[in-house]
Amino acid sequence: MKFIENNSIDPHYNLAFEEYIFKNLDEDIVLLWRNGPSIIVGKNQNTVEEINMDYVKENNINVVRRVTGGGAVYHDLGNLNFSFITKTESNLIDFKTYNVPIIKALEKLGVNCELSGRNDIVIDGKKFSGIAQSVNKGRVLNHGTLLFDSKLDTLSKALNVKRDKIESKGVKSVSSRVTNIKPYVKDDIDVLQFKQVLLKNIFEYFDQPLEIYELSEDDKNNIQKMVDERYGTWEWNYGKSPKFNYSGYNRFAGGCVEARLQVENGIIENCKIYGDFFGKGDIHELEQKINGLRYNESEVIDALSDVTVEDYLGRISKDEFMKCLFN
CATH class of the missing domain: 3.30.390.50 (CO dehydrogenase flavoprotein, C-terminal domain)
Incomplete structure (x- = not known):
């Protein structure tokens, strides 16, 4: 398993980055990355049904569709995203296998958490991580959010939708109580320090040395092409919504x-x-x-x-x- 550093905070680029690695590399990869304020909607969701349009516009919050299912999530610089991209021999979605390393790493930081339901990680019954998966040609992408020190008030307003006006067959997000991780961490660290601790513990869990993978210029150009042709377009982020x-x-x-x-x-x-x-x-x-x-x-x-x-x-x-x- 190898780690690819990505310091971009542009959600259009970052989601293209992740998909490109998922569908074009053969290596097992770990990513830890952040987005600026944004709502990331699931591939089968109706975008306008998931966001508070007025609030999103007034606060310059990006809205981007991802390639995995599940519900809409809010990202900001206080949130850390993780991605495990690995080979698989199964077409079944298996959340537990890929998220135990996250739970074990958090336990080392003094955070008592657990998997809940199908695809959440919780502390004291409050959600801080939503997880989604996709399987493609023998590869699995397992990714999720880690609300470390996010603006939870902004999260609740950006995703506060009046769905009574809209009727569609898009997959609806499920409302749940949320919390940040930081109040439960025994050490006083910020989100970037948290990233480094998490990265170290992930590779220790897999009993592997931390190894860095570098993308080529062609890789980077292909990622930017995906941004220009898909992730940065209205047609993908809004037009792909169900009728x-x-x-x-x-x-x-x-x-x-x-x-x-x-x-x-x-x-x-x-x-x-x-x-x-x-x-x-x-x-x-x-x-x-x-x-x-x-x-x-x-x-x-x-x-x-x-x-x-x-x-x-x-x-x-x-x-x-x-x-x-x-x-």
Whole structure:
């Protein structure tokens, strides 16, 4: 087993980095890495169903889709991610085998933790690690989060979603109580020191010397290509979401408005607008201006920049109408 150092904090790059190693190297690899503030959604999830869109935009939180299943997780610089990428002879998902080294390393730091349910690690019943796996051509990727000193308030707000407005077949995240590791560690260390202690203990567990693997320039160029063509695109992070229906309703001084959308591959396929508003224009015209757009607030605003919404909705403004589409 070998270790690859990756000091990037860009989640688009880091997820491409991890997938590239998973699918292109033959070595057994350990990664310990961090992302700047970001939400990482599972490959089968509906992105807009998992995030608090307004909060994410206001706080410049990245949203990136990964190649493994499971639920959405929050990353920041107080969180440490681990990845074990190894050969396997089985196509079965096995969380326990690959996470015992993490538990044993934490025990050496004085942290009494355990695997819980299918894919969590907990302290006193509170989750600090969510784990996901993928198997591909005789290789297994087992990765997870370690909330060491993360901003748990930001985590709860960024993932606080009003799912009653959205109906889809995407895999839903499960809400759970969370905690940081740092209050339970016997020594006063920061997340980077924690990384070094964890790395040492992982290799001791496997009874192997710590060996570094260096990527070639071609490797790095191929990773960047994956960022440019996939991980950095709206189509991957939002457009890959399962088909969903959205219903948004608000009452304003000028009347009530209900917007119902059918969205497929991130594209608004059908928009219907209902309400008791008084507008002189044919509401079907406004619906048609929205059909075919990406389900993206900025794109819809741009598309309606030359449209006087009040012609269709009476005393209901464009800003008010947008609240029916995205809040």
